[in-house]
Amino acid sequence: MNFKTTSKLLEALHPFIENAEIFVPSENSDRKKQRSKSDIIMIDERNNFGFEVCDNEIIVFCFTSCQHFKNYNAAISEDANNYIKRAEGFLLDLFQHQVRHIACFKGKSLSSEKYYILYCDGREDCCIRNTWFGFSKFINPFGKKTIRSTTWKYDALKGRFTTCQTKKPDPDAIKVIYVNDHCYIEIFNRHHAYTYNIMELEFDDYFGMYYWVPATGVVSSGFYDTKESAVQNAMETLKHRGCD
Numbered sequence: 001m002n003f004k005t006t007s008k009l010l011e012a013l014h015p016f017i018e019n020a021e022i023f024v025p026s027e028n029s030d031r032k033k034q035r036s037k038s039d040i041i042m043i044d045e046r047n048n049f050g051f052e053v054c055d056n057e058i059i060v061f062c063f064t065s066c067q068h069f070k071n072y073n074a075a076i077s078e079d080a081n082n083y084i085k086r087a088e089g090f091l092l093d094l095f096q097h098q099v100r101h102i103a104c105f106k107g108k109s110l111s112s113e114k115y116y117i118l119y120c121d122g123r124e125d126c127c128i129r130n131t132w133f134g135f136s137k138f139i140n141p142f143g144k145k146t147i148r149s150t151t152w153k154y155d156a157l158k159g160r161f162t163t164c165q166t167k168k169p170d171p172d173a174i175k176v177i178y179v180n181d182h183c184y185i186e187i188f189n190r191h192h193a194y195t196y197n198i199m200e201l202e203f204d205d206y207f208g209m210y211y212w213v214p215a216t217g218v219v220s221s222g223f224y225d226t227k228e229s230a231v232q233n234a235m236e237t238l239k240h241r242g243c244d
Helices: 004-017 077-096 227-241
Strands: 039-044 049-054 057-062 065-070 098-106 109-118 124-132 145-155 160-164 175-180 183-190 193-204 209-214
Touching: 004 039, 004 049, 004 077, 049 077, 057 077, 065 077, 065 124, 077 124, 077 145, 175 227, 183 227, 193 227
Parallel strands: 160 209
Antiparallel strands: 039 049, 049 057, 057 065, 098 109, 098 145, 109 124, 145 160, 175 183, 183 193, 193 209
16 A cells, blocks of 8 residues: 555454455556556456545545545645545445436437435535536437436445346235345235235346346245235245344
8 A cells, every 4th residue: 555544544444345346456557557556456356446546635436426535725734634534434334325326418429417325314425526528428408308217325335336226016916025125025916815925136247236026945935825824925935034
């Protein structure tokens, strides 16, 4: 490491990055392809998430954008500590809260994007300001405007940022039972009898995304005389699978 600040940041982030596949480039070059003295730490390389420590500056890489934290008065030690603390706080916020990406398109071209940190108390903070791409590429001003939203959350067990497919219960279900964040039960009334379906999240490592799929390894639920019997048998199935 070239800077003590790098070690300090890694120590502060340790509880979150124990399972991350951290990548540290052996060589680093600037925009002019000249060797640069800085520390680059890629925590989630697939999502371009990490940080770079330079002289009096820390750059946090976040998906398709980045945030700069600079020490504008290197002669004052209090300012130096302040910009490091701000960078550390920003990183911790990204690890501990959901991050929403809003991408605006004109036709098929990305015209602008914003990132928001979603706090537990309902606050939304635009952590990375709007980026406009009009000067860097051709954007059809008459193209249809569309907005895409993706919400990311850091998964400490997998050591990377993941997103989750929205839960969409079957509209034919007469009752939906929330078990936990990773599992729910659908109850149906078919042919004058009751049956159930168990849905659970499955992770796709390639896309870094959780999908809702029918639970694997569950024996066909059969049919029951009452709704209560169907619910009871569904819960028993989960109990034996250890899903609850």
